[in-house]
Amino acid sequence: MGEFHTGNPVFVTYVVAAALTVLKVMGQGWMTVYRMMRAGGGYAAPEDLRPGLINRAPDPSQLAVNDYVERSRRMHRNDLENIPAFWAAGLLFVAVSPPLWLAQGLMYGFVAARAAHAVAYATAQSHEVRATFYTIGSLIVVAMAVYALVAVF
Amino acid sequence: MGEFHTGNPVFVTYVVAAALTVLKVMGQGWMTVYRMMRAGGGYAAPEDLRPGLINRAPDPSQLAVNDYVERSRRMHRNDLENIPAFWAAGLLFVAVSPPLWLAQGLMYGFVAARAAHAVAYATAQSHEVRATFYTIGSLIVVAMAVYALVAVF
Amino acid sequence: MGEFHTGNPVFVTYVVAAALTVLKVMGQGWMTVYRMMRAGGGYAAPEDLRPGLINRAPDPSQLAVNDYVERSRRMHRNDLENIPAFWAAGLLFVAVSPPLWLAQGLMYGFVAARAAHAVAYATAQSHEVRATFYTIGSLIVVAMAVYALVAVF
Numbered sequence: 258m259g260e261f262h263t264g265n266p267v268f269v270t271y272v273v274a275a276a277l278t279v280l281k282v283m284g285q286g287w288m289t290v291y292r293m294m295r296a297g298g299g300y301a302a303p304e305d306l307r308p309g310l311i312n313r314a315p316d317p318s319q320l321a322v323n324d325y326v327e328r329s330r331r332m333h334r335n336d337l338e339n340i341p342a343f344w345a346a347g348l349l350f351v352a353v354s355p356p357l358w359l360a361q362g363l364m365y366g367f368v369a370a371r372a373a374h375a376v377a378y379a380t381a382q383s384h385e386v387r388a389t390f391y392t393i394g395s396l397i398v399v400a401m402a403v404y405a406l407v408a409v410f
Numbered sequence: 411m412g413e414f415h416t417g418n419p420v421f422v423t424y425v426v427a428a429a430l431t432v433l434k435v436m437g438q439g440w441m442t443v444y445r446m447m448r449a450g451g452g453y454a455a456p457e458d459l460r461p462g463l464i465n466r467a468p469d470p471s472q473l474a475v476n477d478y479v480e481r482s483r484r485m486h487r488n489d490l491e492n493i494p495a496f497w498a499a500g501l502l503f504v505a506v507s508p509p510l511w512l513a514q515g516l517m518y519g520f521v522a523a524r525a526a527h528a529v530a531y532a533t534a535q536s537h538e539v540r541a542t543f544y545t546i547g548s549l550i551v552v553a554m555a556v557y558a559l560v561a562v563f
Numbered sequence: 564m565g566e567f568h569t570g571n572p573v574f575v576t577y578v579v580a581a582a583l584t585v586l587k588v589m590g591q592g593w594m595t596v597y598r599m600m601r602a603g604g605g606y607a608a609p610e611d612l613r614p615g616l617i618n619r620a621p622d623p624s625q626l627a628v629n630d631y632v633e634r635s636r637r638m639h640r641n642d643l644e645n646i647p648a649f650w651a652a653g654l655l656f657v658a659v660s661p662p663l664w665l666a667q668g669l670m671y672g673f674v675a676a677r678a679a680h681a682v683a684y685a686t687a688q689s690h691e692v693r694a695t696f697y698t699i700g701s702l703i704v705v706a707m708a709v710y711a712l713v714a715v716f
Binding site: 412414415416421422425426428429430431432433435436438439440443453454455456457458460462463464465486490494497501 | 565566567630634637643644645647648650651652654655658659684687688689690691693694697701704705708709711712714715
Binding site: 259260261324328331337338339341342344345346348349352353378381382383384385387388391395398399402403405406408409 | 565567568569574575578579581582583584585586588589591592593596606607608609610611613615616617618639643647650654
């Protein structure tokens with residue numbers, strides 16, 4: 258019998274952690290939208306200079322890189338480099354029936370590390386702070402993938 | 411018993427929607443390849459200037475940003491910011507046994523919204539048009555993640 | 564009954580291939596970190612110019628694009644355009660019970676193609692070499708998605 262059902266507390270842990278990180282990734286897109294609207298710039302495509310509801314006073318400088326907007330895009334990129342791998346590794350990890358305490362420690366630890374990384378990045382903390390939370394999240398994903406690999410051999 | 415089997419119509423809905431969006435993402439890579447070949451430029455790496463089957467008449471300008479090619483890369487990036495989260499959220503959503511009509515509405519709605527977004531982006535429609543389809547797709551992913559979270563609490 | 568359990572050799576094939584590619588994606592992040600440290604440049608954010616353990620002698624040129632570092636970021640981006648789609652398509656493929664030999668051929672073929680792509684990219688082989696391995700990986704993902712679609716219709 259499989260492990261992927263809501264009667265399995267390890268799977269429920271995965272559902273919670275994966276859903277929270279889905280919301281984080283989608284929210285990052287909205288942070289970029291919010292910052293583009295507020296800055297009135299940092300737009301991505303030439304056609305965004307057409308006048309309309311989003312852009313009432315177009316100006317070519319709106320296509321220039323805007324660091325306020327670009328920071329959100331960098332955060333998004335960092336998410337995409339880590340969070341989908343968490344979704345995959347977490348599912349593999351659940352499949353090999355780890356102990357609940359380990360699943361909760363790793364999965365909620367990942368959620369906390371990525372939340373802390375986002376705060377550190379958004380508030381422009383020193384590289385060391387951001388790197389620390391990145392490292393914790395990354396090592397958790399690696400640990401889950403290795404655990405699954407070892408378990409099936 | 412789990413929900414992830416082809417005897418469950420909600421899971422079959424997920425298989426169809428996820429497979430179509432996998433094809434969308436992979437196809438976007440091929441659109442970039444096609445545009446690079448047709449434009450003879452917009453290449454990504456310095457070594458792409460070596461003469462060969464792909465590039466018979468190399469020229470340093472081929473490494474410059476080419477908007478025809480770059481548009482496909484921006485579409486790809488937008489896909490990567492939305493579609494993997496759909497794969498994850500959709501799976502969590504299936505796990506908590508939603509009604510079939512809701513699963514079909516949200517999942518096929520997501521496929522339609524992303525297809526419309528791609529057409530709007532490829533044909534350089536106004537920002538408002540692209541933003542509308544982006545918003546629909548994004549809210550569907552958020553809704554599935556929130557539904558799964560609420561269901562396990 | 565579902566197919567997603569470790570008693571199913573096709574699912575075990577997926578666990579192995581998905582775990583290896585998770586490690587590839589996470590490892591690519593560490594290759595970027597290693598190259599940033601070794602080059603002392605190619606940093607992503609303005610705050611990375613603050614003096615600290617990572618950066619003992621800050622200089623504005625450290626924010627310029629550094630091809631040694633950027634190559635690793637391009638490899639990472641190429642991974643993100645292919646590997647998460649593999650995780651999704653592979654899961655759909657397992658769900659429709661393909662023969663074991665086909666699952667092993669496609670999934671281990673994908674892992675081998677992406678490993679070869681990474682070596683070709685890291686060592687700056689000609690575009691044709693990189694494109695060949697990209698194509699193999701991409702067609703495998705497409706094949707798995709189409710197989711799953713056809714199977715549920």
